[in-house]
Amino acid sequence: MKRKFADLHLQPNLCDVEHTRRMVKKAAALGYSLIAVPLPYNVNEDYIRRLRDFCHEATVDFASRLDLKPKTPDELTSMLRKFRRKFEIIAVICDSKNVARQAAKDRRVDLLNFPSADFRKRFFDRAESELASSSLAALEIDAKPLITLKGPDKVRLLSALRAETIMAKAYRVPLVISSGAANEMLMRKPLEMAAFASLFDLDKSSAIEAVSKNPLGIVKRNREKLDSKFVAPGIRVIRSGKDC
Numbered sequence: 001m002k003r004k005f006a007d008l009h010l011q012p013n014l015c016d017v018e019h020t021r022r023m024v025k026k027a028a029a030l031g032y033s034l035i036a037v038p039l040p041y042n043v044n045e046d047y048i049r050r051l052r053d054f055c056h057e058a059t060v061d062f063a064s065r066l067d068l069k070p071k072t073p074d075e076l077t078s079m080l081r082k083f084r085r086k087f088e089i090i091a092v093i094c095d096s097k098n099v100a101r102q103a104a105k106d107r108r109v110d111l112l113n114f115p116s117a118d119f120r121k122r123f124f125d126r127a128e129s130e131l132a133s134s135s136l137a138a139l140e141i142d143a144k145p146l147i148t149l150k151g152p153d154k155v156r157l158l159s160a161l162r163a164e165t166i167m168a169k170a171y172r173v174p175l176v177i178s179s180g181a182a183n184e185m186l187m188r189k190p191l192e193m194a195a196f197a198s199l200f201d202l203d204k205s206s207a208i209e210a211v212s213k214n215p216l217g218i219v220k221r222n223r224e225k226l227d228s229k230f231v232a233p234g235i236r237v238i239r240s241g242k243d244c
Contacts, residue, residue: 004033005190009178073102104131142180161200
């Protein structure tokens with residue numbers, strides 16, 4: 001069976017319809033079967049329908065994503081309660097240790113994203129890994145800074161990523177490699193994305209799973225949960241009525 005690939009963090013300018021369409025078409029041309037685009041929490045259904053139409057034209061699947069940027073753990077909990085069932089993917093942008101810890105242990109969170117290239121603001125340590133290992137959260141690594149950063153900043157980021165991926169593997173926390181691309185120039189083929197992982201010593205098999213099995217698994221799991229027939233993991237309504 002042919003392997004399928006996903007980019008869960010494509011960031012087109014949603015105000016520019018043609019720009020968005022071009023990035024969707026390029027994702028399909030590069031070999032992706034599924035893409036996810038972060039959307040505003042108050043996005044209207046017409047816009048989502050338009051995005052799905054673009055993806056249908058390009059023969060690529062589309063998943064809705066919300067990036068949460070809470071300032072406190074309580075704010076994160078409130079956001080999850082409000083938005084979890086409205087989006088197929090929930091990512092938390094972890095800008096503080098308290099938020100990162102809360103996100104790691106909450107089973108409603110799909111992706112932990114640490115946007116800073118400063119190792120002092122990347123909080124994926126042993127405690128974070130242990131919490132994430134008991135939930136469903138995956139560590140998301142964006143390829144964009146690996147392309148754009150130069151010199152000492154890039155060296156320090158690679159050092160931080162090396163430590164984070166070692167910790168993630170030790171605690172069996174899934175890894176997801178996404179593009180984080182905001183324009184076509186930063187988009188890469190799936191295997192090229194996986195190859196970036198060699199820069200921080202991730203083995204080939206794990207790197208390929210990070211652009212295929214792991215991101216696709218997140219979307220599949222959440223679509224099952226969002227289905228009206230879902231009751232609990234492994235339990236679905238097949239038929240309802242007086243004779244059931």
